Amino acid sequence: MTKNSPEHKIINVALVDDQQLVRQGIAGLLTLSDDINIIWQAEDGEQAQQKLDEQQPDVLLLDIRMPKLSGIELVKILRSQGNSLPILMLTTFDDSELFMQSLQAGANGFLLKDVSLEKLVNAVITLSHGGFVAEPVVMKQINKGFDISPVLDKLSEKEGQILKLMAGGFSNKEIAASIFLAEGTIKNHVSNILAKLNTRDRTRAVLIALNEGII
16 A cells, blocks of 8 residues: 555654754654654644644654653643543653653553654554553563552453543543443443452553553
């Protein structure tokens, strides 16, 4: 399938990083892919906010540590506004705490900046299809630092679908709207998911699901 084929969907990507050389390097690599089109770049969270108001990408690549407005702070703002844009966090630090903060903010993925082009492109494609991506080296750190409980019971197909949406940072109300169920029903499903994963925390549920290969 070629780039100009009518069946080929180009993924519009925006890139935010305060280091110009790093930003241009990542953009240069991504333009080598027939699947991706860089629609704009920004050097910090505040500039990204302005550009997002003008043009929404299909996937946002976001540096975690930036001046003025950090990547995590920007994710929190977007999610508080009900913006469900898929967001991939990029960092030079294999820091499990940053990964946890990114998850809690509502990010859809986390990769180190020294990732290969193939892995980065696959991550962008995965996020554009509603998936979730986690850096294996960071997952190993989390598994060492946290007691990741095994799955106590098999999730139903519906629960698995809802857990994937939870991993995408969606609220119960947004999940309800996307799969045409009452918000109360979603709340009950989420409670069942947390019980089956032996946790009271949505972020920890996502971590367990990643660890168990559920998502």
